Amino acid sequence: MFLLITMVLIVVAMVITSIRMIIGPTVWDRLLALNLISAKTILLLTLYGSYTDNIHVLDVSIAYGIIGFLTITLLSLFISRGGRQK
Amino acid sequence: MIYKILLIISWIYVIFGVIGIFRFNNMYARLLTGSKIDTAASITIIAALIIRAGISQFSIKLLLILLFLMVTNPISNHVLARSAYLNGIEVKKEGKG
Numbered sequence: 001m002f003l004l005i006t007m008v009l010i011v012v013a014m015v016i017t018s019i020r021m022i023i024g025p026t027v028w029d030r031l032l033a034l035n036l037i038s039a040k041t042i043l044l045l046t047l048y049g050s051y052t053d054n055i056h057v058l059d060v061s062i063a064y065g066i067i068g069f070l071t072i073t074l075l076s077l078f079i080s081r082g083g084r085q086k
Numbered sequence: 087m088i089y090k091i092l093l094i095i096s097w098i099y100v101i102f103g104v105i106g107i108f109r110f111n112n113m114y115a116r117l118l119t120g121s122k123i124d125t126a127a128s129i130t131i132i133a134a135l136i137i138r139a140g141i142s143q144f145s146i147k148l149l150l151i152l153l154f155l156m157v158t159n160p161i162s163n164h165v166l167a168r169s170a171y172l173n174g175i176e177v178k179k180e181g182k183g
Contacts, residue, residue: 002093006131009097013104020107028113028170032120035162036103039124039155043131046151050135050144058147065154072162080169 003051007044014040027079031072038068092134099127113170114177121163128155 014037021033042061049057106119132152139145171177 002090006093006096009100013100016104017107026113026170026174028166028174029116031166032113032116032163033107035120035166036107036124039120039128039159042151042155043128046132046135046148050139050148053144055144055147058144058151062147062151062154065151065158069158069162073165076165076169080172082173 003047007047007051010040010044010047014044028076031075031079034075035068035072038064038071042068089134089138092130092137096127096130096134099123099130103127113174114167117163117167117170120166121160125156125159128152128159 017033017036017040021030021037024030024033042065045057045061045064049055049061103119103123106123107116110116110118129152132148132155136145136148136152139148
């Protein structure tokens with residue numbers, strides 16, 4: 001029961017973070033919101049895996065963690081190199 | 087029983103993380119929510135799940151995720167802060183925010 005409340009709380013936090021992603025004045029606010037959402041997705045997957053006692057969901061969350069980390073690193077590298085207009 | 091207390095603590099972290107995004111006004115303060123508060127929330131949640139799962143293959147994988155998150159989350163926020171600092175936002179000297 002507690003896990004369900006935590007999952008609902010994390011989903012609500014992700015929705016609110018996506019609002020910050022839409023408002024965000026600078027590109028880095030959007031990147032920060034993306035980073036937050038990917039971190040929360042990992043937590044959500046871990047919670048769901050342990051709620052249904054299914055060990056394979058944990059592998060999915062590890063894979064998503066790697067992809068999320070790569071996304072942030074490459075996107076900020078792309079932006080710090082000036083993006084498309086160079 | 088213990089994992090319930092830890093989960094309640096993690097609720098507080100998640101709520102503060104969300105409040106922190108909208109309350110702070112400059113970019114670098116907002117990065118604090120992404121790196122510190124979010125990592126603390128994930129440490130608490132995964133520690134609670136490890137205690138709930140007890141000694142099993144399940145908790146070993148959870149430990150792996152915990153270590154992975156503790157390493158990658160600060161690094162990705164560092165990369166973000168560096169790219170924001172290098173060609174974007176200058177660090178304002180005023181105290182608040």
